[in-house]
Amino acid sequence: MAKAPKNAISPTRAEDYPQWYQQVVRAADLAETSDVRGCMVIKPWGYALWENMQAVLDKMFKDTGHKNAYFPLFIPKSYLEKEAEHVEGFAKECAVVTHHRLEADGEGGLKPAGELEEPLVVRPTSEMIIGASFAKWVESYRDLPLLINQWANVVRWEMRTRLFLRTAEFLWQEGHTAHATEQEALDETAQMHEVYARFAEDFMAMPVIKGAKPEHERFPGAVDTLSIEAMMQDKKALQAGTSHFLGQNFSKAMGIEYQGEDKQKHHAWTTSWGVSTRLIGGLIMTHSDDDGLILPPKLAPAHVVIMPITFKADDPDAVLAYCEKLAEDLKQVTYDGQPIRVELDNRDIRGGEKTWGWVKKGVPIRLEIGQRDMADDSVFMARRDQSPKDKAGVGRQEFLDTVSDTLADIQNTLFERAKTFRAENSRVINARDKFENYFKGDKGGFALAHWNGDVEVAKKIQDDLAVTIRCIPDDGAIDDLLGGPNEPGKCIFTGEPSEKRVVWSKAY
């Protein structure tokens, strides 16, 4: 006889992390692959999570003065050709529209017809097409700053894809701004970097390191790329959001010029910044366990699921009514400024299947309520951040009085747990041999080591060990991991001077 698995997800994280990830996505019903190569279907539970992320981010963008707009899906090939590094970065992986109709091929099928004079690229990012609009919108210094955000789909023809983490089509937001001065554009780049870090930590409960990308890892065409870097449970890094200072590269390519107070023409300074559905992959890999998805309460599509246990009840309708009343009462309670989101699951399926279904979907609080609970005016509660076996009876009123605090506690527990994991898997390294040993085989986490700033040195390490510089951390960004300030030292590869330690890791 087959032994019953101890956990809901097989394989476990320890057995096969990439397979575990795919199974968590599937078991939580978040997304699936489609027949279109590399394109995913985001299922209702996954999309509801994305909507919650969007709502929070959208408010943060609007609170910092940005307005949403929408720009064309297609980019003329000639636009892409205007910025050399940019096209170099994206030409190898873009969907190209060459025809504008299908016609009968004479064999019962269809063939492309109506060839376009100029091919169109499905946007992999929108600097060029938005830049073309900005060039029209900006005349005087009074028109600046322009602070625009777009929620959109983009396409990058990736050859190896994984749900959420790397797909040919994905959903994202892209902020695009233009400013009169270099300093304002730098400030904007830093501000959005900070917004992303706050979103990751305060809402996703995912600790991140803020820093700058080394030169060879910058966005194609950017002068500077800032990123937030998170540690997944396999100890690899995930780049979770980027904010780019574009200097005048794109304003020169697209002609974004303004007349200053000095009556002279000047090129604007621009930025761009984005996060995508990739964040969902990061959320999964930060918190989930061998029983499936664990959702941070602030972003969970449902905070509480109520499961009436009616199959043995004398009066099933009374139990159901008790549950319905509780659901209504819960909706009057607020958590994080919003009414508690409740699912009442009265489907006619086996109790075990139902309970495990919600465990795998990651709902923060599960309630099972049968006749006896009703008689005691209580609920039988489980928290997703604890073992599925840890369930306890709680008085109904006490539950209502404390549910908001319980959700806050779960949110906090997830964040602290992730921070502890990151601390346990980060190491200060002062010698090359120790560095190589740290990353040998499947091993390694974040290495905090000095580097002389030479791109060739970094590329050699990448070739040899598949380890990259995740970022040159901001002041204070890794002090907790270092146990003190990030002070100057000597590059562990060259012995040359290094201004500060940088973060090295294997990465997604």
Next chain:
Amino acid sequence: MAKAPKNAISPTRAEDYPQWYQQVVRAADLAETSDVRGCMVIKPWGYALWENMQAVLDKMFKDTGHKNAYFPLFIPKSYLEKEAEHVEGFAKECAVVTHHRLEADGEGGLKPAGELEEPLVVRPTSEMIIGASFAKWVESYRDLPLLINQWANVVRWEMRTRLFLRTAEFLWQEGHTAHATEQEALDETAQMHEVYARFAEDFMAMPVIKGAKPEHERFPGAVDTLSIEAMMQDKKALQAGTSHFLGQNFSKAMGIEYQGEDKQKHHAWTTSWGVSTRLIGGLIMTHSDDDGLILPPKLAPAHVVIMPITFKADDPDAVLAYCEKLAEDLKQVTYDGQPIRVELDNRDIRGGEKTWGWVKKGVPIRLEIGQRDMADDSVFMARRDQSPKDKAGVGRQEFLDTVSDTLADIQNTLFERAKTFRAENSRVINARDKFENYFKGDKGGFALAHWNGDVEVAKKIQDDLAVTIRCIPDDGAIDDLLGGPNEPGKCIFTGEPSEKRVVWSKAY
């Protein structure tokens, strides 16, 4: 010397309606054309309007049990080929992706490379690609109904485009549902038809006629298409939303089958339904006047704009502070269940330019506040549904106490005005010669006339007069225009029996 124009928009509606429309869109800063043929840029004011429409519709969809999801942008050519009428309807106007990268063409430019084995079509609508997912998701009758909605961009390669009304790329929502029985699918089709009518009338303040499309005007592949039809101020009809009963056509094409309680395999019954950014065109053409856009308060990005008049004030800061306090107080007032949306416009531009800017943007209530108003503890108010010259002083507290009712009154006024206009431009017609005369040249509105149901008769009228059957109205849908119930009669073209009068009009 040039005579000053009497209105903010030139030409006026009477002078040149299509040009007036373009100028209203431009003056309100809603959208503009891009360099990509047929694709528009939706500017912040237009996008904020779309976001408000989305929020209301999304809630209506969720309240009727639908969940959002996201499906691939691309549709394999072979999918489209599976439903004969569907492909016939869309093949002539679709963007076709044939390559997945660009490479150097040897002349300093780029050329498409990496030809795809199978071309992909950018979705013109998603019945086929969503049907492919539904086929995977549905196994048993317990999996039904499936009630899904998607917010997305779609592409139809239109040759003649107009901002919002007809563009190559547009934004929309598409609902897709699958049901176990024909009746449930019919009920869903009717329910969403009703949701669209409520949205148009209660939120857009745009009266609509609900009805069914005649056979030759149905969605390609549909068994029945229901629509809502609105009258624009040039007396032409605009189809503003459609709900399709698809029978088993798409479930057979894509294999959406379920095992019933009878243990037998059955094909599901499906529906689809959508509204798009075209609604914005309908909103503009229903309410706006020769001074520009008029926004129904329920959807307006700003309900109230406050313009401090400080240039002659002894203490400009005091006037500004008075305005800021008023803005804060206004945000405590609710209208239609939400805090009042306020813009405080303290830009340093001429007063006349500023005021006319907000007139053209259609904000329901404008306040000009100078030193004297502050001294009187009052505001100087204008309503966008009245003449720009009708301004009046109102006590500050009285204004705060009544602003919500004033907005409700504006919303109602716009709806009643549009209904009156439609009634004045609809006519019961009982003879062919009168019908032809009614539509001669540029004339005509809605004609309510009997028709025997023959498609050839309808097509002949379309060829001769450019007049189409907008819909076969639902019971009661045109009783107010008829002054009584829609009773049987005789076709005015053939003399044959007709079950009820249908609605004829020129159309967008």
